Amino acid sequence: MTASPSTRSLRLGTRPSPMAMEQTDRFAHAFRTRYPHVPLDIVTITSEGDQHRGPLAQIGGKGAFTRRADEHLLNGSVAATIACAKDLPGPHDRKPGISTGAVLPREDVRDALVLPAGHPPATLASLPPRTRVGTSAPRRAALLKALHPKLIAVPIRGNADSRLRDLDSGVLGADVMIAALAGLRRLNLADRAAEIFDPTVWLPASGAGIVVIEHRTDDHATGNVLAPLTHSATRILLNAERATLAALHGNCLTAASAYATLNPAADFVTVHAVVLDPEGGTPIRTTTTGHADYPDAVGQLAAQQLLDAGAAHLLGARP
Numbered sequence: 340m341t342a343s344p345s346t347r348s349l350r351l352g353t354r355p356s357p358m359a360m361e362q363t364d365r366f367a368h369a370f371r372t373r374y375p376h377v378p379l380d381i382v383t384i385t386s387e388g389d390q391h392r393g394p395l396a397q398i399g400g401k402g403a404f405t406r407r408a409d410e411h412l413l414n415g416s417v418a419a420t421i422a423c424a425k426d427l428p429g430p431h432d433r434k435p436g437i438s439t440g441a442v443l444p445r446e447d448v449r450d451a452l453v454l455p456a457g458h459p460p461a462t463l464a465s466l467p468p469r470t471r472v473g474t475s476a477p478r479r480a481a482l483l484k485a486l487h488p489k490l491i492a493v494p495i496r497g498n499a500d501s502r503l504r505d506l507d508s509g510v511l512g513a514d515v516m517i518a519a520l521a522g523l524r525r526l527n528l529a530d531r532a533a534e535i536f537d538p539t540v541w542l543p544a545s546g547a548g549i550v551v552i553e554h555r556t557d558d559h560a561t562g563n564v565l566a567p568l569t570h571s572a573t574r575i576l577l578n579a580e581r582a583t584l585a586a587l588h589g590n591c592l593t594a595a596s597a598y599a600t601l602n603p604a605a606d607f608v609t610v611h612a613v614v615l616d617p618e619g620g621t622p623i624r625t626t627t628t629g630h631a632d633y634p635d636a637v638g639q640l641a642a643q644q645l646l647d648a649g650a651a652h653l654l655g656a657r658p
């Protein structure tokens with residue numbers, strides 16, 4: 340069968356949160372520019388993660404954000420779904436039959452400190468001991484323990500925009516919080532970043548700042564429509580980061596991260612990877628460079644170096 344973008348329409352599922360809708364609008368713009376005559380139908384799919392207010396681990400961790408979208412994709416009610424790469428569970432925690440069709444250009448990868456409105460300027464290093472820092476990601480909680488042991492990580496829930504509102508009105512249960520700069524930008528709230536962390540020290544989540552569009556692996560027509568919208572440098576970075584985490588058998592509850600960069604000529608990819616100790620012990624880090632044609636091999640090598648350095652016992656550790 341030949342894919343004929345001029346005659347098909349694309350039915351795309353998205354989460355309804357303000358951040359998700361902003362990234363969907365940006366994809367829609369790129370799609371309509373490339374395929375002005377292909378109708379794009381946007382369908383909102385509310386995830387269990389959007390509805391549930393308690394700890395994410397109770398409803399299966401990160402998968403809570405993608406399970407319903409995956410169901411809609413696999414039962415054919417949508418042809419594609421859009422998501423933040425960092426919210427997708429790793430390959431070991433996902434149903435087979437779904438492929439990444441388009442990888443959009445990476446935005447800022449860095450995490451930032453957010454203070455409640457009216458708070459005097461501060462950095463993590465300047466905050467008083469026992470300040471409660473809101474974050475639910477195991478990676479951020481473990482980074483905080485390792486780098487700022489006097490501060491206390493407390494779990495928070497809700498969409499990015501509601502977290503900020505709750506922080507400002509004092510009902511978040513945290514004194515300050517950590518957020519991704521890319522997410523703040525999508526909400527037009529980048530001015531709320533009080534301190535932006537160095538991504539080679541405070542490693543961002545694997546896939547941070549990357550939006551992907553997925554389709555059923557056997558739906559080649561949709562795959563062919565999506566492929567030209569891929570930013571190839573970003574796909575290299577995503578593949579390297581995913582390969583690292585996959586080789587560590589990490590999941591969304593693992594405090595590990597891989598952050599890849601390309602040199603200016605884009606022929607070499609460097610993976611900065613870390614496995615953190617949920618108890619706050621010294622993280623195990625590595626940096627590996629290899630040819631950008633083989634991002635999976637570079638990621639696998641980085642993972643092997645971490646395992647050789649003794650990361651396995653940390654990967655099994657639970658706080």
Ligand SMILES: NCc1[nH]cc(CCC(=O)O)c1CC(=O)O
Pocket residue numbers: 423424425426499517518519520521522523546547548549550
């Ligand atoms: N976990 C929620 C989530 N998923 C993607 C982003 C930000 C945008 C991105 O990194 O792609 C955020 C917000 C945050 O972590 O503060």
